[in-house]
Amino acid sequence: MATQGGFLWNHDGMTTTLILAAVLSGVFIGGVLGFIGAGGAMITVPILLYIFDFTPLQATTAALAVVFLAALSSLLPKFKSGDVLFKEAITIWSLGLITNIGLGSIADSIPEPLILIGFSTVLVGAGISMLRAPIKDQPERKIPVIYLILLSLVIGSLTGLFGIGGGFLAIPILVLFFHTPQNKAAGTSLLIIALNCATAFMAKIKFWTDIDWHYPLIIGIMAVLVARVSSSLAPKAPTIHLKRGFAALLFAIAGFTIISNLVN
Numbered sequence: 387m388a389t390q391g392g393f394l395w396n397h398d399g400m401t402t403t404l405i406l407a408a409v410l411s412g413v414f415i416g417g418v419l420g421f422i423g424a425g426g427a428m429i430t431v432p433i434l435l436y437i438f439d440f441t442p443l444q445a446t447t448a449a450l451a452v453v454f455l456a457a458l459s460s461l462l463p464k465f466k467s468g469d470v471l472f473k474e475a476i477t478i479w480s481l482g483l484i485t486n487i488g489l490g491s492i493a494d495s496i497p498e499p500l501i502l503i504g505f506s507t508v509l510v511g512a513g514i515s516m517l518r519a520p521i522k523d524q525p526e527r528k529i530p531v532i533y534l535i536l537l538s539l540v541i542g543s544l545t546g547l548f549g550i551g552g553g554f555l556a557i558p559i560l561v562l563f564f565h566t567p568q569n570k571a572a573g574t575s576l577l578i579i580a581l582n583c584a585t586a587f588m589a590k591i592k593f594w595t596d597i598d599w600h601y602p603l604i605i606g607i608m609a610v611l612v613a614r615v616s617s618s619l620a621p622k623a624p625t626i627h628l629k630r631g632f633a634a635l636l637f638a639i640a641g642f643t644i645i646s647n648l649v650n
Contacts, residue, residue: 481538
């Protein structure tokens with residue numbers, strides 16, 4: 387590897403196999419974010435870890451950039467349809483800055499196995515949240531301040547430590563406890579994800595030069611294109627089946643990560 391303009395570049399060039407893997411990864415990530423409104427970082431991080439051989443810190447940092455772009459693209463159709471709770475999303479993001487930036491700044495001092503085990507635990511929790519049964523439409527309720535603060539701090543922690551936007555947590559809480567319609571919860575989640583990822587990515591600026599950005603760039607471009615289309619189609623898609631399949635994938639990734647760390 388050699389350095390050019392402060393970033394890492396590979397003398398051997400980009401292999402056709404990994405370019406194809408990056409394209410397919412971007413399609414998958416964009417589809418997940420567009421259809422479900424969450425989960426992009428939870429598959430971006432493992433993809434960068436196990437396919438592109440990134441370290442946990444590199445993977446969680448690069449994932450923030452990829453997911454930010456894809457979430458922003460997915461947001462456009464939600465803005466047009468009015469399915470975004472701006473005040474709630476901005477409040478959750480701003481309150482979560484404490485844990486987002488705070489924990490993100492010390493992420494490099496936390497042992498990698500601990501980061502990976504913690505990440506796997508989050509994947510299991512996210513998978514369980516995806517398996518919840520659909521609920522009937524009920525009148526929306528306002529989120530009490532104390533719950534808003536707690537949710538914000540937890541989501542900020544997940545973003546700072548693991549490069550996760552927190553949408554998987556925001557959606558079920560908005561839907562189950564405050565009766566927010568699914569489409570509106572997904573749109574709000576995407577705004578939270580975009581804001582959180584942008585903030586955490588800027589907070590990790592000192593790690594940018596440690597990353598080979600070739601493949602994350604390809605992944606990001608494809609994720610942006612697919613996320614825009616899938617977000618428009620989401621209201622008519624059978625998301626319950628997509629969520630069950632995604633949950634199974636999360637359980638598999640978590641199990642693989644935990645076993646790999648125990649063996650090593």
